[in-house]
Amino acid sequence: SQQGEEDPQALSIQEGENATMNCSYKTSINNLQWYRQNSGRGLVHLILIRSNEREKHSGRLRVTLDTSKKSSSLLITASRAADTASYFCATGSDNYGQNFVFGPGTRLSVLP
């Protein structure tokens, strides 16, 4: 299966701490994206990293991609209560057609 799998399934940290979430996948990909979903809301695109990139930054977000290990990590630095949400990784691949495949998500709780 192409599906990405996020790890851990749930994460609880204190405000100001860093949060790291991981995503693993099984087949070759063209790119990997991270999305955030606040409770009861739609998905918000955070960052896309292509298969020929190893690291990408956007504000307090840092994404790494290791194609040899078929894994990616999302780091949120100096977390805030507003970062509380579910985070999904999605893989895109020519082999899988035009759609993305999402994992079950990591539920992040940032405690004030």
Added chain:
Amino acid sequence: NAGVMQNPRHLVRRRGQEARLRCSPMKGHSHVYWYRQLPEEGLKFMVYLQKENIIDESGMPKERFSAEFPKEGPSILRIQQVVRGDSAAYFCASSPPRTGAGETQYFGPGTRLLVL
């Protein structure tokens, strides 16, 4: 530039009724995707459409579900004779004309369907 719009945001149906979910993509986007999210689960791909064409419906249940994206107007996801198991959040995403596989998809707020 308005984002992806979906309506209704909430829909309640009784078993056996029909549900119609609408999605208007972002301006300039010609590709629409539908996903379903069951409680406590990730998104599951259902169907990918371009204007007047279904490109990939590999995730669509074979019965009762259909989707269209007409030349004019929104994309419609139609569920006939709904059952309780259809209760879920249905998300639509759109993307611009593709230059390669897996370009960024922009999601709407979703329609939450509840079947009584």
